[in-house]
Amino acid sequence: MSKNDDYMEVDTKEEEADVIDENVTTDFTYVAENAPTDEQTDDRYEDVCVMCQRPESKAGKMIHMTAEICICNDCMQKTLDTISNTEKDNPNHLGSIFGPNMGGHFPNISMVNLSDLQDMFPQRQKIKKKSKDKNSQPLIDLKDIPAPHKIKAQLDEYVVGQDYAKKVMSVAVYNHYKRVATGTMDDIEIEKSNMLMIGPTGSGKTYLVKTLARLLDVPLAITDATSLTEAGYIGDDIESVVSKLLAAADNDVDKAEHGIIFIDEIDKIAKKKNTNQRDVSGESVQQGMLKLLEGSEVEVPVGATSKNAMVPMTTVDTRNILFICGGAFPDLEDIIKERLNKQSSMGFKADLKDKYDNEENLLQQVTVEDVKNFGMIPEFIGRLPIIFSLEALTEEMLVKILKEPKNAIIKQYQKLLQLDEVDLVFEDEALHAIAKKAKEKEVGARALRSIIEEFMLDIMYEIPKDDNIGRVTITKDYIEKKGGPKIEMRVAGLIE
Secondary structure (H helix, E strand, O other): OEEEOOEEEOOOHHHHHHHOOOOOOOOOOOOOOOOOOOOOOOOOEEOEOOOOOOEHHHHOOEEEOOOOOEEEHHHHHHHHHHHHHHHHHOHHHHHHHHOHHHOOOOOOHHHOOHHHHHHHOOOOOOEEOOOOOOOOOOOOOHHHOOOHHHHHHHHHOOOOOOHHHHHHHHHHHHHHHHHHHHOOEOOEOOOOOOEEEEOOOOOOHHHHHHHHHHHHOOOEEEEEHHHEOOOOOOOEOOOHHHHHHHHHOOOOHHHHOOOEEEEEOHHHHOOOOOOOOOOOOOHHHHHHHHHHHHOOEEEEEOOOOOOOOOOOEEEEEHHHOEEEEEEOOOOHHHHHHHHHHHOOOOOOOOOOOOOOOOOOOHHHHOOHHHHHHHOOOHHHHHOOOEEEEOOOOOHHHHHHHHHOOOOOHHHHHHHHHHOOOOEEEEOHHHHHHHHHHHHHHOOOOHHHHHHHHHHHHHHHHHHHHOOOEEEEEEOHHHHOOOOOOEEEEOOOOEEO
């Protein structure tokens, strides 16, 4: 058999018969002459079979048809078996397809230019190879892991308040990555410290996790539990949360296996009460996530959130992935009140039933039993050993959020106006007026941005018109729509 560039020709019919003889076991261990050179391929990535989409770690050595197209031994053997069976059933079938000169034998594929086939296949996601060297350096060095007090100090620069939550997260993350860096110590295996974060909307749950992942420089995947459904129904598979982490790690499996997955709105998969329909997005999702939280090898698609025939698959071990679940858990306060009121006494000087109605931080008294009564199954809660609550934001905390963090909202607007050589100043009374308005909206810190956007619109529109403006001062009257801002000119002085 001779090969010429991208074409393969069969010289004689006797050679063809030898190729498709059913008694011959073919071992495809050779590499075609047109296999990619060292300059054309990257050893860091796995080859993926163009037919079954399995990577070489699962399918074995690949046969390179061109620099971009390769096929595994199994698919090549199945192809030849199919051709052999077709020829036996209908000897003239292949001849009718490939021309009269074929004689009904193994088709001469010299008419097929393999390099042209490359354009017929879409660009595929590349899968990085796993490190097999046991003596290789770990991705996370124990010396590089900051101590809990240093982690909290860094969080303090970006997140206002929530001291208890930041302390819990700092210790949990520190212990987790010590576990990852050292592995087992003296046959004592340290369990994962997955977390369940409960807090009212706008209290900073997602922001805390984002800041934490940025400080630790590890891959982070933020997903929403509301889109997860039981396998076989419309929605994302449970394994899609791991697919997002793999994408965040640039398809590097080793890096993804040391990342953080934050599942928001976890309270939306609670058991549905008083329903006669099948609960495909509640308890069944919790049961499906048990293996992820505890640690297991999961087969996930690369570059997609759902499995299909055109997407390569790879295996990710979730044993060292830190899971942080968060949710607002509405109506959980009523469950806590009911538990606390059962403990109240009767008679004179007894606690009143409405004693806890005005308690803003009632969620901090949450127990595992309260979360269970909310609708989370015991097996799910058991895999989230660290449960903590965030504080409700007070007016003073909202004022600090406006001006103290490194990327505070006020500092962002001041930077924008500095580019126009204009100073932006906020009076303290104006900041308290903004915080008071945000508190009334009951959506936490999210309300601050919308309020500031509203009254800064006219300022950001009018300031660039006049190059003589040097300073703008935001007053309480302007926030309350009783007056306007104070504008100082560079030369002319103060203009009301």
